Amino acid sequence: xxxxxxxxxxxxxxxxxxxxxxxxxxxxxxxxxxxxxxxxxxxxxxxxxxxxxxxxxxxxxxxxxxxxxxxxxxxxxxxxxxxxxxxxxxxxxxxxxxxxxxxxxxxxxxxxxxxxxxxxxxxxxxxxxxxxxxxxxxxxxxxxxxxxxxxxxxxxxxxxxxxxxxxxxxxxxxxxxxxxxxx
Ligand SMILES: [Zn+2]
Ligand SMILES: [Zn+2]
Numbered sequence: 151x152x153x154x155x156x157x158x159x160x161x162x163x164x165x166x167x168x169x170x171x172x173x174x175x176x177x178x179x180x181x182x183x184x185x186x187x188x189x190x191x192x193x194x195x196x197x198x199x200x201x202x203x204x205x206x207x208x209x210x211x212x213x214x215x216x217x218x219x220x221x222x223x224x225x226x227x228x229x230x231x232x233x234x235x236x237x238x239x240x241x242x243x244x245x246x247x248x249x250x251x252x253x254x255x256x257x258x259x260x261x262x263x264x265x266x267x268x269x270x271x272x273x274x275x276x277x278x279x280x281x282x283x284x285x286x287x288x289x290x291x292x293x294x295x296x297x298x299x300x301x302x303x304x305x306x307x308x309x310x311x312x313x314x315x316x317x318x319x320x321x322x323x324x325x326x327x328x329x330x331x332x333x
Pocket of ligand 1 (some may be wrong): 247
C-alpha cells in the first residue's frame with residue numbers, strides 16, 4: 151500500500167468518474183441508477199439526495215477531474231488542486247461518528263455530493279503532489295484508448311487502463327506485428 155487506504159479508494163473513484171465520460175466510447179454515467187451503483191462501491195460521507203440535479207452536477211465534475219491528467223507537471227497540478235479546494239468550499243474539521251473514532255471531514259454532510267467528491271479528490275491529489283508521486287497519474291498506453299489510470303503498483307509499471315482490456319489487445323497487436331515480421 152502506497153497511500154492511505156481511503157486515499158487510494160478516492161483516487162480509484164476519480165479514475166472511474168473520468169473514464170465514464172470517454173471521448174471514444176461515450177458516456178457511461180447518464181442514468182441515476184449508474185450513479186447509485188457507483189455510490190454503493192464508493193462511500194462518500196454525507197447525504198445522498200437521489201435527484202436528477204445531483205446526477206447532473208456529478209456528471210459536470212468529470213471534465214474538471216480529467217484536467218488533472220492533462221497538466222504538464224505537478225506545479226500546474228498544485229494550482230488545480232488549490233482551485234478545486236476553494237471552489238468546493240472545503241473546511242476541514244474533526245468528527246467522530248458511528249463506529250469511527252476522530253477523523254477528518256472536509257465538507258459538511260449537507261453540501262452537494264459533487265462538492266464532497268471534489269473535496270475528497272482534491273485532497274487525494276494533494277497527497278500525490280506533496281509526496282512527489284504525481285507521475286502515478288497516467289494515460290492508457292494503448293494508441294486507441296483515451297482512458298486514464300492511477301498506477302499504484304510498487305514498481306510503477308502499470309501502463310494500461312482497467313476499462314478496455316487494453317493490455318491484452320496491445321499484446322495481441324504486437325504479437326501479430328512480430329508474426330508478420332517473421333513471414
Ligand atoms: Zn466520517
Ligand atoms: Zn485503455
